[in-house]
Amino acid sequence: MPVSDISPTATFHDLKEASVFITGGGSGIGAALTDGFLGQGAKVAFVGRSDANRFCDEMQEKHGQRPLFIQCDITDIPALKSAINSAATAHGPITTLVNNAANDLRHKASEVTEEFWDKAMAINLKAYFFACQAVEQGMRAAGGGSIINFSSISYMMGNAGYPVYTTANSGINGMTRSLAREFGDGAIRVNALAPGWVLTQKQKEMWATPEDLAAHLARQCLKEHLAPQDIVDGVLFLASKASRMMTGQALVIDGGVVGTG
Structure with missing residues (x-):
């Protein structure tokens, strides 16, 4: 099945x-x-460094509801x-x-400077921690x-x-x-999600050579490339009460490349 043909598979009514x-x-x-959360009827706010108003226009046309975009460097x-406070004011406690x-x-490793290390950790780990810290009290108040x-x-x-990126990835699991x-x-659940090689447009343009794709697919148990929707479905599950007693875990969605347990 071509990755572009994958459609949403479930409705989570509590979202x-x-x-x-x-x-x-x-x-x-x-x-x-x-897109996936809006499709569930959720109120979505997001941050990013680049202007995303055109994307918001597309989402409003598709779902009849506009996401709240706040331009922000997460570092x-x-x-x-x-931004988190603004989202909570607009949509209620996150x-x-x-x-x-x-x-x-x-x-x-030989090329890494202290400046590069600090910048990579600021993006890939530090911002995660402080976002978690920022939503804790609101989540507690919301039950x-x-x-x-x-x-x-x-x-x-x-x-x-x-x-440095893999070091941060491992740190995310410990933090989680x-x-x-x-x-x-x-009653706040905290889980990690570890995707495999998902064929986003960035991946296709920068790294997805035919040879590398074939080699990675050979490592997968399931012989289809991952699409963004495969990851969306896992996130919706973790967000919903369908996973209400799941916390402190790492959900791997990779077609069967790595083994856990």
């Missing part, structure tokens, strides 16, 4: 009118997440916290947070919520080519488990 906040929700997998923590924004710029932290299978595979324990008494 209707839910207040959802997504980092990097205007492009790539993030845009698919915004600016005060700005990120302000009950689903999706930490999706990341940067997997390729690099070698609970769900936090979904995007990781990646790259660190599980021991991939070379981006060691600790926050699940700390936030659990407020």
Whole structure:
């Protein structure tokens, strides 16, 4: 099945009118997440560095509801916290947070400077923590919520080519488990989601050579390439009460490349 032909598979009724906040929700997998939550009837706010008003126009035309876009660099923590507060004011306390924004710029260990390290960690780990911190009290007041932290299978595979990124990915799992324990008494669930190689437009343009695609597909148990919708369905499940007793876990959606347990 071509990846573009994959359609939504489930309706999660408890997500209707839910207040959802997504980092990097205007492009790539993030845009698919915004689309997916709007399709469930949720109220979606998202942040991104690039102007996303055209995308918001498309979403309003498609769903009859416009997402709230706040232009923001997530490494600016005060700005990120302000965006979260603005979203809660507009849509009510945030009950689903999706930490999706990341940067997997390729690099070698020998090339890493302190400046590069700090910048990569600010994007790929630090912003995640402070977004979680910023939504905790609102979720407690609302009676609970769900936090979904995007990781990646790259660190599980021991991939070379981006060691600072994989370090942050592994750190996301540790953070997720600790926050699940700390936030659990407020009925706040915290889970990680580790996608495999999802064929977004960026991946197709930058790294998806025919040879690399064939090699990766050979490692998968399921012989189809992953599409953004495969990840959206997993996030919707983690956001909904269908997963109400699932927390501190890492959900892997990769077609069967890595094994867990």
